[in-house]
């Protein structure tokens with residue numbers, strides 16, 4: 001089998017650099033092209049089989065349209081999308097195969113699974129809160145991973161992400177309501193990515209925590225996703241599909 005040629009977008013970024021390292025160290029993949037803002041997407045896509053994208057959600061509509069035009073598989077690692085941008089990605093996945101995941105680490109995908117199980121077991125008496133911490137340069141909030149954790153909690157407790165999520169608390173907010181799920185974003189230093197899900201009841205509390213200490217974890221997962229996509233038909237997949245956790 002010949003190597004899968006990867007287009008790395010945001011090549012000079014923190015994740016772009018890690019993806020280049022991960023692609024070069026995997027015998028099944030090569031960097032077909034590596035681009036940044038201002039470089040030609042069409043030229044780069046023509047030289048590649050799949051794209052691994054960790055850039056900005058502002059770039060996603062343009063990238064997705066180009067992938068559809070060139071019929072290339074897409075690994076979308078960027079977070080912070082608007083609902084409209086998420087819909088554009090889902091629409092594109094009717095034509096091309098896409099892995100769209102807020103987090104490519106095996107540990108966080110285990111945390112997703114554990115969070116669902118804990119929510120099922122602990123159930124309604126427990127108050128649900130999610131805390132995340134990232135480096136000072138992160139621009140989107142809450143993190144995509146925190147959002148996914150809250151979505152899982154919403155699915156299991158039958159509440160709405162849009163209506164029942166409480167992003168931080170300030171001032172005379174009143175007592176906590178039963179339905180609300182609190183989300184708290186800390187920013188500082190060089191923290192790669194910490195996430196904690198809190199299940200709090202009277203007399204006891206469960207906390208599930210994941211801490212990432214290297215971006216190589218995410219980059220390796222994204223290359224694994226690109227390889228997994230190589231024989232897949234059009235559709236939208238996540239890292240749970242890649243890892244066989246569904």
Ligand SMILES: NC(=O)C1=CN([C@@H]2O[C@H](COP(=O)(O)OP(=O)(O)OC[C@H]3O[C@@H](n4cnc5c(N)ncnc54)[C@H](OP(=O)(O)O)[C@@H]3O)[C@@H](O)[C@H]2O)C=CC1
Pocket residue numbers: 009010011012013014015016035036037038053054055056057058059076077078079080101102103104105140144218
């Ligand atoms: N799913 C996952 O597992 C993970 C997801 N992420 C997500 O990946 C994204 C990038 O994170 P990170 O690498 O830390 O960010 P960086 O800011 O370090 O890198 C982003 C890169 O994308 C480039 N870029 C920004 N806008 C555009 C554009 N419109 N067109 C082309 N290139 C663009 C930037 O170029 P310039 O500097 O010139 O603006 C930069 O090189 C974030 O959304 C983050 O949340 C991060 C880690 C793991």
Ligand SMILES: O=C(O)C1=N[C@H](C(=O)O)C[C@H](O)C1
Pocket residue numbers: 079102103134138142143144145146192193194
């Ligand atoms: O921006 C980051 O750095 C990270 N972003 C992802 C997210 O928003 O969940 C994943 C990881 O936590 C690092």
